[in-house]
Amino acid sequence: MPPLLEVRNAQLSYDDAPVLRDVSLELAEGEIFAVIGPSGCGKTSLLRVIAGLEQAQSGEVWLDGARIDATPTHRRGIGLMFQELALFPHLDVAANVDFGLRLQGLDATARAERVTEMLQLVGLPEHGARKVHELSGGERQRVALARSLAPRPRLLMLDEPVGALDRALREDLLAELGAILRSQSLTAIYVTHDQEEAFALADRVMVMQAGEVRQVGPPLEIYRAPADAWVARFLGRTNLIPGQVHPPLPSGPPSASPPPRVPSSPPSPSQRDGEGVRGRGRVRVHTPIGDFILPTPLPTDAAPGPITLLLGDERAHIERAADPSPALNTIVAEIVAQSFHGRLLRLSVRTGGHDLSFAVDPPPPGDAWGVGESVRITLDPAAIIMIPDGSS
Structure with missing residues (x-):
C-alpha cells in the first residue's frame, strides 16, 4: 500500500x-x-x-x-x-x-x-x-x-x-x-x-x-x-564510554583463564550468559573503566577498532564494593550524588575519570548508600550497546 x-x-x-x-x-x-x-x-x-x-x-x-x-x-x-x-x-x-x-x-x-x-x-x-x-x-x-x-x-x-x-x-x-x-x-x-x-x-x-x-x-x-x-x-542516555573492540570470541568451551568474580547475589541469565561463555561471534570491548562482553555479534561490516559503548541501567545490580577487583561487565565506582525520581533512585557515580548515572531500585530501608561510598555495578550485557566511533 x-x-x-x-x-x-x-x-x-x-x-x-x-x-x-x-x-x-x-x-x-x-x-x-x-x-x-x-x-x-x-x-x-x-x-x-x-x-x-x-x-x-x-x-x-x-x-x-x-x-x-x-x-x-x-x-x-x-x-x-x-x-x-x-x-x-x-x-x-x-x-x-x-x-x-x-x-x-x-x-x-x-x-x-x-x-x-x-x-x-x-x-x-x-x-x-x-x-x-x-x-x-x-x-x-x-x-x-x-x-x-x-x-x-x-x-x-x-x-x-x-x-x-x-x-x-x-x-x-x-x-x-x-x-x-x-x-x-x-x-x-x-x-x-x-x-x-x-x-x-x-x-x-x-x-x-x-x-x-x-x-x-x-x-x-x-x-x-x-x-x-x-x-x-x-534521549538522556549519557553513559557513553570510549572503547576498543577486540576480535570476536571463538566458539567452544571457556578458556582456562581464571573465571570472573561472581557477584554476591545471583546474576540474571543474560548476565551469566555474557560473563561465562565464549559464544560464537561474541564481542569483547576494552574501556578505561573495565572490560565488557556483549552477547550480540559484531556487525558484518564492522571490524575490531575504536567504538563508543553505551552503558544502559536496565536490570543493573548494585551492591557495596567490598571487593574492588575488576570483573567483566562490572564497574566499581564512587557515589558522588543521588536523588529520587519517582520510584527510582538516580545514582551519579565516578570511575576512572568518567561520570556516569544509573536509575535503579533503591536499597532496602536501613541499608541506604551514601555519597562517597564505593559500589559495584553489574550490568546486563543486553543493556550494553555499541555505537560506531566518530558519531557526535
Whole structure:
C-alpha cells in the first residue's frame, strides 16, 4: 500500500541558513508519527512545509498519491493544532469548533451535528455555549483538538500541543489524545522536544538535529539502539564510554583463564550468559573503566577498532564494593550524588575519570548508600550497546 504522506528531499533555508537539509519521510495511513529534536532543529519548519505555510526551495510533498506543493493550505485536507491554539476569544466553544466546517460550505444542520459529535469525542459535551476565557488550559486544548478534527482531515499535524500544561495534566491529555486519534483511525504527525511524549504516543519516531534526520524507527528501537552518540545524549542516555573492540570470541568451551568474580547475589541469565561463555561471534570491548562482553555479534561490516559503548541501567545490580577487583561487565565506582525520581533512585557515580548515572531500585530501608561510598555495578550485557566511533 502506498504511503498516505510522502516528503521527498525537502530543502529549506532562511537567509542562506539551512533549516531543512534533504529531509524525507513516509507515513502510512492510520500511523501516528512523532518528530523530536531540540529547539531550532527544523521540526516546526517541516510541518509548515507539509501544510503549505512555507515553500521549500527544493523537494516534493505528496498526499494520497498526489503532489501538493502548489496546493493552497486550505485545500490540502490537513488539520493543524499548535501550542498557541489560536482559539477565537469572541466566539463560544461551539462556534470555534464550527469554524472549519463553515469554510467547507456545509449546511447548518450538518455542522451542528458534527460540532456535537466532536465535543462529545473530546469530553466536553456540555461546553458548547461557554466562552474561551471561561475554560481551563486543558479544556482549551480539547476545544482546539475538536476544531482540528471537525473537518475530517486526511492528516492531522500537532506542534507541541500540550507543552504549556503542567506535567500531570499533560500526561492525562496525551493518553486521551492517543485514544482519540486511534479511535478515529487518523494519520497524525506530532512534533515535540520531549522524547517521553513522543515515545508514549507514536508508532514511529523521527529524530532531527540541525535540519537533518538522525534516526527513524519505532520508539523501543530508537531507545535501545540509538544510531549515534548524539541521539543517545538527546534521549538522556549519557553513559557513553570510549572503547576498543577486540576480535570476536571463538566458539567452544571457556578458556582456562581464571573465571570472573561472581557477584554476591545471583546474576540474571543474560548476565551469566555474557560473563561465562565464549559464544560464537561474541564481542569483547576494552574501556578505561573495565572490560565488557556483549552477547550480540559484531556487525558484518564492522571490524575490531575504536567504538563508543553505551552503558544502559536496565536490570543493573548494585551492591557495596567490598571487593574492588575488576570483573567483566562490572564497574566499581564512587557515589558522588543521588536523588529520587519517582520510584527510582538516580545514582551519579565516578570511575576512572568518567561520570556516569544509573536509575535503579533503591536499597532496602536501613541499608541506604551514601555519597562517597564505593559500589559495584553489574550490568546486563543486553543493556550494553555499541555505537560506531566518530558519531557526535
